[in-house]
Amino acid sequence: MEKGSFEVKVGLAEMLKGGVIMDVTNAEQAKMAEDAGAVAVMALERIPADIREDGGIARMSNPKMIKDIQKIVSIPVMAKCRIGHFAEAQILEALEVDFVDESEVLTPADEKNHIDKNKFKIPFVCGCRDLGEALRRIGEGAAMIRTKGEAGSGNIVEAVRHMRSVIGDIKALTVMSEDELMAESKRLSAPYELVKQTAKLGKLPVPNFAAGGIATPADASLMMQLGAETLFVGSGIFKSEDPPARAKAMVEATTHWDKPEILARVSEGLLEAMKGIDISEIPEGQLLQERGW
């Protein structure tokens, strides 16, 4: 019997496929997310839109809040730690969270190094903007990859850019010969073995999810059609005018992403989505996606 092996970590990511993982900031929101059909909740103290607005240092959540959420829901509970902050990750492991998100939404703790995730028994998810970044994180032990998008923006454009970049580079890999793969791995700054494995599989070696700016059922469908296997919805639910109805609609849209008539039906009657911001309105140096490498 073996616990904490890579296949056991990836196994949980496989179970979350075709679902929606929702950001929640307290037990009440967590229960609402579970009732709406979320496959997991991400426990954090402030949703990304508020982190962006409030400024200051964003850190790992208070363990008390995480425990309260673990008590009230039966679905997996995830939590975020700062990039490179392995001590926060150790605490989250001690709390027995089901997944740790080493996240650019929190203020980075290390500008050079990400966490050595292979050392942990709990699985990690990490964000990426392109294939090289995805494979570097997998090389460090990430069991799930998500696009970074631009968290808290309510704007899907960055998640689309990142997903298209990852999928496009994977497609290119599949038609390369062995000798080209080494040059490509140099270009991507990615581990050669993982580049070879990705070329052979025609997909990432771990589940590939989308995050960052998903706000509507149509956004959900768009990301699924671009190749996402599951969605993270952060500010999109609790910054909308009717969180329970929107949460439920997002879940239904993720199941029936390829049926526009169902998407039309679940979108009908929803109140205003989160307002959102144009990426050009975000001051230079304040893009969350630029954190980590």
Place this chain on the structure above:
Amino acid sequence: MVEESSNKTVGVLALQGDFEKHLSALYEVGVNGKLVRTETELLSVDGLIIPGGESTAMTKLIMTFALEEPLTEFVKTKPVMGTCAGMILLSNQTDSDSVIGFGAINIELERNGFGRQLDSFSADIPLEFTNGNPFHALFIRAPKILNTGEDVISLATHDGETVMARNSNVLVTSFHPELTDNLAIHKYFINQILLSKENLN
């Protein structure tokens, strides 16, 4: 080995979870597989696999898309296999109101009975029908079988507890045969349940 099944189609309930993995396994075994999301799709298949995933999320989607009645009817008599969350949905009792149990197989269980992700594990377990050849089984936040009815046969145990069981038309596992390359359990379902039911009819 399964040539007779070439005219049979096995559906995989594709509301949420690792349904693609089951579809690949069916392809490897040489059986027609089809993703099932609607009643019409359900009525077009000869057997059904309910995959791993989150049982609460699947329950919501079953209710929302009016699949409770057709599924309840289907799993009563048709060949059905359920893994992890799929087993929960096929059982006759669960520990919560937020999860539906179709009562297709007479077992009582505890969701996440083996613990949270930190307790998820792999183990090589012997199966009753492979002459003791071990099967590399992944248990992910797995449900634990507490009791089984008289008509239920245990097909594998781990630490003395049943982790795979069947009755006349339903096969369930606490673990995830779809996450490994070993097709023994999918083949067993096809040969001993899907095709043998056909023989009985």
